[in-house]
Amino acid sequence: GENVEQHPSTLSVQEGDSAVIKCTYSDSASNYFPWYKQELGKGPQLIIDIRSNVGEKKDQRIAVTLNKTAKHFSLHITETQPEDSAVYFCAASVGGTGGFKTIFGAGTRLFVKA
Amino acid sequence: DAGVTQSPTHLIKTRGQQVTLRCSPKSGHDTVSWYQQALGQGPQFIFQYYEEEERQRGNFPDRFSGHQFPNYSSELNVNALLLGDSALYLCASSFQGVTPQPQHFGDGTRLSIL
Numbered sequence A: 001g002e003n004v005e006q007h008p009s010t011l012s013v014q015e016g017d018s019a020v021i022k023c024t025y026s027d028s029a030s031n032y033f034p035w036y037k038q039e040l041g042k043g044p045q046l047i048i049d050i051r052s053n054v055g056e057k058k059d060q061r062i063a064v065t066l067n068k069t070a071k072h073f074s075l076h077i078t079e080t081q082p083e084d085s086a087v088y089f090c091a092a093s094v095g096g097t098g099g100f101k102t103i104f105g106a107g108t109r110l111f112v113k114a
Numbered sequence B: 001d002a003g004v005t006q007s008p009t010h011l012i013k014t015r016g017q018q019v020t021l022r023c024s025p026k027s028g029h030d031t032v033s034w035y036q037q038a039l040g041q042g043p044q045f046i047f048q049y050y051e052e053e054e055r056q057r058g059n060f061p062d063r064f065s066g067h068q069f070p071n072y073s074s075e076l077n078v079n080a081l082l083l084g085d086s087a088l089y090l091c092a093s094s095f096q097g098v099t100p101q102p103q104h105f106g107d108g109t110r111l112s113i114l
Helices: none
Strands: A004-007 A010-014 A019-025 A032-038 A045-051 A056-059 A062-067 A072-077 A086-096 A099-104 A108-113 B005-007 B010-013 B019-024 B031-037 B044-050 B053-057 B064-068 B074-078 B087-094 B109-113
Touching: A004 A086, A010 A019, A019 A086, A019 A108, A032 A062, A032 A099, A045 A056, A045 A062, A072 A086, A099 B031, A099 B044, A099 B053, B005 B087, B010 B019, B019 B087, B019 B109, B031 B074, B044 B064, B074 B087
Parallel strands: A010 A108, B010 B109
Antiparallel strands: A004 A019, A019 A072, A032 A045, A032 A086, A056 A062, A062 A072, A086 A099, A086 A108, B005 B019, B019 B074, B031 B044, B031 B087, B044 B053, B064 B074, B087 B109
16 A cells, blocks of 8 residues: 655754655655644644645745655755754655545654753 | 634543544635644554545544545544544645645644543
């Protein structure tokens, strides 16, 4: 069945450093790749997304890259701040006009040390 | 502009009972998806509703069922509760399009089975 693997499970960085989270997906029909940030006691919050016809997207300190051939996608956070500490999830969605399903990775707990 | 709202926030049930969880989508959204998130794990897709019909389903047994109302709100029903059903249940809403659309999540219902 569909699967999304996410690494690392835990990441600790110093404030100001960069953080990189990597994911692979199994379903080659996946056509949308969102990233979510989840803080304690809250639901996941969409922080950036990328579609299968785009290789890279950037929004201020956050960037995502997608390699469709290798079925890899990555999240890059630059100039990390303590408020970036949270659990981050990658996901892969497949579908169209008949509806879509989204498969999530297991999450990466990011600690940013001040 | 209200986001996704879920009720109740917490619920305690015993094995064998039945439960109904409720979700109101973000204003303007017409599609509702439900997810189960076990402690320390990523959300797992249960099913998606659009135009009052189940459009996509994940790998969950028939004990999990749902409904969508004409005002786009939705319910998740779980019958014959098992200890393993203890989890955070998340609702996400989106538009329906020709490709998967960004989903907005509520803060979830924490279900505990005794």
